[in-house]
Amino acid sequence: MRAYTVETLRELGYRVLEAHDGPAALRLLERQEGPIDLLFTDVVMPEMTGSELAAEARKAQPGLRVLYTSGYTRNAIVHGGRLDPGVEVIVKPFTFEALAQKVRDQLDAGRTKCVLIVEGEPAVRILAAEVLRGLGLRAEEAATGSEALNKVRAAQGSYDAVILEDVLTDISGEDLRAELRALHAQLPLVVTVREQAAGLRERLRDDRCTVVIPRPYSGAELQEALQKLSIECDIPPKGLS
Structure with missing residues (x-):
């Protein structure tokens, strides 16, 4: 799934950093000179959950936009019946077109009405x-x-x-x-x-x-x-x- 996603995003023209779990992703983020435009993460992962990863990543970059993916319930990222600001979800399995649209929507959010x-x-x-x-x-x-x-x-x-x-x-x-x-x-x-x-x-x-x-x-x-x-x-x- 990670390989498919990376290939899709690169085909769409995005620069992509990939990590196999949350701690590895945080180490990647620490080494980046500039801000990351979007964090795309699974909800359920070893070591730490997607929401835990997002919380840690936002300590370094408070305005970071997050796109979750999951084949399970959204309870892990929904609070009081609402998603956190700047957060969206795409359900697995997803198509090339669905991922392209979700990523574009997240990157445009706040810029396009x-x-x-x-x-x-x-x-x-x-x-x-x-x-x-x-x-x-x-x-x-x-x-x-x-x-x-x-x-x-x-x-x-x-x-x-x-x-x-x-x-x-x-x-x-x-x-x-x-x-x-x-x-x-x-x-x-x-x-x-x-x-x-x-x-x-x-x-x-x-x-x-x-x-x-x-x-x-x-x-x-x-x-x-x-x-x-x-x-x-x-x-x-x-x-x-």
Whole structure:
């Protein structure tokens, strides 16, 4: 697995240091003149666990980003139902494409703004994600309200905006919006509605961090909504200011 991972990352153009366990990894880190961009570690290892390795590595480099891999439960790295800041997980076995995307997302995190798309229709999700990437934003997707809430809770405020539809299979758009607003009072929201957009817009007129747009919407309408939020919510998405 280590050989496959190293080969994959080098093929993607990354400079890679490899170690067979935690103590060896720490010795490697001590010998480096510059900072390491990303620590990729197994959760379960001999000598010390992945979380113990990450804790020791962050003593020398506090802002170090960590990508864990595991075929087991995430309990060893989840605290209070949330991942630590700067931490992500990829489940084994993983593909070349999945590893490439996870590593890129971790390296871009904090530099590229991220928008969560909550949408039950796969085609609409794909279209919205393409629009966002065209605007220089990262896109993550959720097909249900419960999946969206789990992602938002785990992200600990790292989403810069959420695009959500008004009708989902497990929760109404209105209830999801209320849940998201309870979690983050100023989280920018774009609510897409099938009918009576004007009425909902009127009801939410005092919420400056929510914009309502009718469905179907165009890429230009989505961009305009995000630009409005970046002004009125004082949280400028990169690429839209």
